[in-house]
Amino acid sequence: MENEINSNSSGWIFFVKVSFAVALLATGAGVIFSPTDLLVKGYMAVCALFLVSTTITLSKTLRDEHEGKRIYNRISDARAQQLLKEYTE
Numbered sequence: 001m002e003n004e005i006n007s008n009s010s011g012w013i014f015f016v017k018v019s020f021a022v023a024l025l026a027t028g029a030g031v032i033f034s035p036t037d038l039l040v041k042g043y044m045a046v047c048a049l050f051l052v053s054t055t056i057t058l059s060k061t062l063r064d065e066h067e068g069k070r071i072y073n074r075i076s077d078a079r080a081q082q083l084l085k086e087y088t089e
Contacts, residue, residue, distance in 0.1 A: 024052070 008016075031044045 027048050028045075031041050031048065034041060034044070036044075
Protein backbone atom coordinates (compact mmCIF):
# COMPACT_ATOMS: atom_id res chain seq x y z
CA MET A 1 0.00 0.00 0.00
CA GLU A 2 1.42 3.36 -0.94
CA ASN A 3 1.38 6.47 1.20
CA GLU A 4 0.08 9.57 -0.49
CA ILE A 5 1.06 13.00 0.71
CA ASN A 6 -1.03 15.75 -0.82
CA SER A 7 0.51 18.99 0.34
CA ASN A 8 0.37 22.35 -1.33
CA SER A 9 3.40 24.48 -1.98
CA SER A 10 4.01 27.51 0.21
CA GLY A 11 3.59 29.71 -2.87
CA TRP A 12 0.12 28.31 -3.54
CA ILE A 13 -0.94 28.75 0.10
CA PHE A 14 0.28 32.36 0.02
CA PHE A 15 -1.61 32.98 -3.23
CA VAL A 16 -4.84 31.54 -1.83
CA LYS A 17 -4.62 33.61 1.35
CA VAL A 18 -3.82 36.83 -0.51
CA SER A 19 -6.61 36.19 -3.02
CA PHE A 20 -9.09 35.65 -0.21
CA ALA A 21 -7.98 38.85 1.55
CA VAL A 22 -8.17 40.93 -1.65
CA ALA A 23 -11.63 39.56 -2.51
CA LEU A 24 -12.87 40.25 1.01
CA LEU A 25 -11.47 43.79 1.00
CA ALA A 26 -12.86 44.51 -2.46
CA THR A 27 -16.30 43.29 -1.44
CA GLY A 28 -16.16 45.33 1.75
CA ALA A 29 -15.10 48.45 -0.15
CA GLY A 30 -17.86 47.88 -2.68
CA VAL A 31 -20.45 47.65 0.08
CA ILE A 32 -19.11 50.67 1.98
CA PHE A 33 -18.74 52.96 -1.03
CA SER A 34 -21.94 51.96 -2.83
CA PRO A 35 -24.30 54.89 -3.32
CA THR A 36 -27.17 53.36 -1.35
CA ASP A 37 -28.69 53.87 2.06
CA LEU A 38 -27.44 52.16 5.20
CA LEU A 39 -30.13 49.47 5.18
CA VAL A 40 -29.13 48.23 1.70
CA LYS A 41 -25.43 48.34 2.62
CA GLY A 42 -26.14 46.29 5.73
CA TYR A 43 -28.11 43.75 3.72
CA MET A 44 -25.30 43.43 1.16
CA ALA A 45 -22.71 43.06 3.93
CA VAL A 46 -24.67 40.32 5.70
CA CYS A 47 -25.22 38.49 2.39
CA ALA A 48 -21.50 38.72 1.56
CA LEU A 49 -20.51 37.37 4.99
CA PHE A 50 -23.07 34.58 4.68
CA LEU A 51 -21.70 33.68 1.25
CA VAL A 52 -18.14 33.49 2.63
CA SER A 53 -19.31 31.39 5.58
CA THR A 54 -21.26 28.91 3.45
CA THR A 55 -18.39 28.65 0.95
CA ILE A 56 -15.98 27.70 3.73
CA THR A 57 -18.49 25.22 5.15
CA LEU A 58 -19.10 23.66 1.74
CA SER A 59 -15.37 23.35 1.05
CA LYS A 60 -14.73 21.70 4.42
CA THR A 61 -17.67 19.31 4.03
CA LEU A 62 -16.60 18.22 0.53
CA ARG A 63 -13.00 17.75 1.70
CA ASP A 64 -14.10 15.69 4.70
CA GLU A 65 -16.33 13.53 2.50
CA HIS A 66 -13.46 12.97 0.06
CA GLU A 67 -11.04 12.09 2.88
CA GLY A 68 -13.58 9.67 4.34
CA LYS A 69 -13.93 7.90 1.01
CA ARG A 70 -10.15 7.66 0.68
CA ILE A 71 -9.84 6.06 4.11
CA TYR A 72 -12.70 3.65 3.36
CA ASN A 73 -11.11 2.71 0.03
CA ARG A 74 -7.75 2.11 1.70
CA ILE A 75 -9.38 -0.17 4.27
CA SER A 76 -11.23 -2.03 1.50
CA ASP A 77 -8.01 -2.38 -0.50
CA ALA A 78 -6.16 -3.71 2.55
CA ARG A 79 -8.91 -6.28 3.19
CA ALA A 80 -8.84 -7.36 -0.45
CA GLN A 81 -5.04 -7.66 -0.37
CA GLN A 82 -5.24 -9.77 2.79
CA LEU A 83 -7.90 -12.05 1.27
CA LEU A 84 -5.82 -12.48 -1.89
CA LYS A 85 -2.74 -13.21 0.19
CA GLU A 86 -4.60 -15.83 2.24
CA TYR A 87 -6.10 -17.35 -0.88
CA THR A 88 -2.79 -17.67 -2.71
CA GLU A 89 -1.02 -19.26 0.26
